Amino acid sequence: MVNNNLTSQLTETLSVDNGTDETPIKWCSVSLSEVLEKGNRLEASVYDVESKQAYARIKDGIYPPVYLLGINSPVKKAHYGGRLKRNYVEKNSKNAIGFIGSSEMLDINPQPLKFMVDDERVSNLHVKRGTVLMSRSGTIGNMSFVNETLEKFLISEHAMRLECDDYPGYVYAFLKSKTGQALIQANIYGSVIQQIEPEHLTGIPIPNAPNEIKSEIDNLVSRSYSLRDESNVLIEKATQLMIKELCLPAIENFDLKLFKRNVPVDTFNVKLSGLTYRLDASYHVPIVDAITQHLKENCRELTTVADTRISKRIVLPGRFKRIYVEENVGRVFIGGKQLWELDPCNKKYLSLSKHGDRIKEQLELHENMTLITCSGTIGKVSLVGKHWENWAANQHIIRIVPADNSVAGYLNTFLASEYGYHLITRHTYGAVIDEIDDLHVSKIPIPILKNQDIQRLINVLTLQANEKRYEAYKLEQMALKIMDNEVIYAKRPELV
Template sequence: MIEMNAAPIITREERRQQFIELGWWVSIPLATIPAHWLYQGENRLDGGYYTAEANAAFRVVNDCGFEVQALEKVTADIFVLDRFRRIYTRDKALGWPYLSASEALDFRSRSERYVAKDHAPKLAALHFAKPGWLLVTASGSVGRMVLVTERLAKYFLTHDLLRIVPNDFPYVGYLYAYLSSRIGQVLISKDQYGAAIKHLEPHHLASVPVPLPPEDIQAEIHTEIMRAYALRDEANELLDEADRLLHEKLGLPIFDESLVPYLPAPTAPRLPASRPEMPHPKAFSIRASELTDRFDASFHVPIARTAVKLLRDGNYEPVQLGHITGDIVVAPRFKRIYVPKEYGVPFLQGSHLPQMRPYDLKYLSRTQQRNLEQWIIRKEWILVTCSGTIGRVGLVSSYMDKWAASQHLLRIVPDYSKGHPGYIAAFLITPYGQHQLTAKIYGGVVDELTEDDTRAVWIPNAPIEIQREIGERVIQAFEKKDEASAIEEAAIRKVESLLQKEEAA
């Protein structure tokens, strides 16, 4: 009789070494799992569902020493709304302001699109989230979180956001911090599905385990998160006040496209009475002598010329931006050497400017990145996206002082004797600045903006006292915005260290 010996159990590292010796090893993530896992839950066959990182996150939560409950047990409801066909209206009175998922996560959410009320989907009221709800992106970059405040509650929100209703849970700020942490994000994203565009469903969130430390700790973290969101609301109020002051002091009307002299609509109907009249196209004409060397129609749309005309009719004579700034530069392209956080300089990219806090922040090597100083930004510089999505504006706070920034962020270096940086940022954020910036775009596939075109933007040359009155509010707003990011980041790190400390103990 032949005795069959059981195969020895080997570790993942030993298995990896065997693969290397056989010449099978390639530099991709590897996880070995028991075969019976494939028959549990959703019967998933995608490797990402079983990553070692997800298993490690489960282990941290299970070994943390605190009570653990599924998310559905500590919330009143988790739901997503049905897809719907969006029909917009130009009449604001007949519609609701609409936000996409990415717009809902912006620091300063705004909408120029209005969903027609008479074509709204069923359960339209649920598209308005209530203060205290949590929203989670459910398509694309899944798992990103936002806490609903009064400011966000007035918008008609997309169906691509999962709604978490924590009515029976008093520490929603703790929930937000935990789900935003590295551990929470791994547990959320492991369930995503889809080949090109990733998706999440309510039942994926419902099963996420939530550790419940003592109530005093939950209350402390909750308080910090609520403080961060209060600072963001204060920052937005300061920017609203600065915008109101700018229009009032400069004698400028609120810019509206109805002020643009497009060609008038025909007086006679173009279609039979039985058919609805089509909207009149925004048509215009220009002189041949005005073409200069640009033949793209977008460059000649009269919206920017109308903005400049209104500036000339204001209280102060406009000058070109280059006359009241120290310098306007675009950093050179470069090969980026990324390193872990502790070895690098934070690297700001164009997509970060509108966000509440920078997501997926990377770090450039302090020692291996040659000529790093060329990409370092300084306090109170103005940043403008100049490649891809043109015209997003930011101001460097003390929190971001000496960070590095992408070459896709144009730098405006202030000259304090001529122009206040906060005033310049406030003006560029308005339609008067935005239409001038976007009119100068060039590029077939990727839009670009040059330093010279930015220098040529017209801006009212207001007395420095008025500039300071407007600009100081803007500087305070960006300081509060980034202070909120630091407070939120610290609260999230506290959750992570708390769980990992208890696991180690």
């Protein structure tokens, strides 16, 4: 009778070992002196195993360390812009200047969506060329370097400015290395919105390498960011050539056939024959018809992305459950948020054994593909560089495989322009999350220019810009490799 007792049965069931492994727990001992040295901080993250190893690696390295900020330190001033009420203005307003955040500063060629009046009130949001930038709120530790492109914008207070007298590229490379990142992460505070302050840099050690090594790394980083500037100039030149050849006015100067003017909302008519089974007003916005009609009048032929002279294939991957693995055993995997970065931060790695076929058939990227974000944020356009060859991207990005390299650059330039953006986003659907699909992309109008020499030149300039970005990537990777091999992990001569 006892064996049939419910309590007895439950006890026996609960005591069964199902062979489930417990989640590994990281642990380490912490001395009182360490707690005092860390400013009496008791958060476990401050004493993380990886950060302790990174700290010991620098302390015991071949080159005696100095602290990042303080006496005899490489960073002479660490600060960020003050908080202020942001009064945004229109892009074409007098003295308007682009305002970007700590995520946009990572883009090769940032495209600001917000603008402020450039006056004394925002003076501390400017940045000087050669300044090292580090995101200090939300996502901590993303690094950028102020070049000619970034110098033109205001940058939010969420980006910390590190100003150095000498070798700022060396500081940039150290903080971007895995060791530098581990040391940054150990200084984060905040339970809801994580942050880091300039005073926390006083506890981060950096190897005091010989000036020859510092100079070499600094030059590589500076050249890398100069090449990004040069690529942006080429892209702008290609875009302006296209605009001039098509006689395109500024977006705000198009003559929109509005039903009523001087009213709070745009009001317009749509013929029944023009509905094409779409009843959402955003599909029928007048700017799209105005751009399309203008293109017809000023190009040799208006075709679509699906034209075999333009593309071979348009790929929208299916949704799938992702299996991530460690860096050295998987394929690099990026998302739409990272499309405009040269070397995307926060990369993940997909399992080749679990996703090998899907990667090869749908996810893989190849040089000169055009990528378009198709979910959430619609219409971000990027051209795949040589350094992204065989990487994988998620299902929120549509791939356009160009017909050949004679049209790849031109196709990308048109779609990446503000005119292409309106033609892409008019297809947006969805009540909660915006979406477009491969069928919509296939219908996007593409103008064939009357002057084929100009079209070829636009194509060449865009591909040259893409090549410069590849060279910029290689230079930065070389700087990071020297930082690792000759500074952080360098062995003493007697131990070799």
